[in-house]
Amino acid sequence: MPRHFFPHFNNHNKTSKEIFKENHGNLVHKGGKWLNNTSSSGSVVATLIASVAFVSFSNIPGSFDNDGLPILEHDRRFTDFAIASLIALCSSVTSLVMFLAILTSRHQEKDFHKELPSKLAWGLTALLISIWSMLISFCAARSLILESKLKHIAFAVYAVTSQSIALFAAAQFPLYPDLLRATSRKVPKRS
Secondary structure (H helix, E strand, O other), X not given: OXXXXXXXXXXXXXXXXXXXXXXXXXXXXXXXXXXXXXXXXXXXXXXXXXHXXXXXXXXXXXXXXXXXXXXXXXXXXXXXXXXXXXXXXXXHHHHHHHHHHHHOOOOOHHHHOOHHHHHHHHHHHXXXXXXXXXXXXXXXXXHHHHOOOOHHHHHHHHHHHHHHHHHHHHHHOOHHHHHHHHHHOOOOOOO
């Protein structure tokens, strides 16, 4: 049999994996603690967005006609509102499921290679999508209600809100390349 099929031992009769566990065992503990903190925060935000998205999706703007159909059904902004609310609801629930999967994980050494980073990447991506779609839903509903009143002030508020979400995305962006590298490479690159 080829030599690489058998584990290699050093002078103290330890494999490289055993030496790594002895010297860097606290990395699993620290990484698990950081993942739990990040996932807990993400879970709270995803739950809030899911709640708001559910309420906004079930309480549509405008009233109903005699047939029980929304009066604003044929308005493009109403369609934007409905689609954005549904996307916000689905993506926030997806994000919540990913964060809960991280929280309930065993946090073993092998899980940190692909499983946990990919769940974190999916959770953060779905959370960002839900935040953006919630903003779009809010803007579409407000534009239906306000029509031409206070339109210029509303656009300023939407612009400021969009910038804050863009800052959140920019703050989280450096984490994405590391997560993608960690899940796609066999050995992660040192940073």
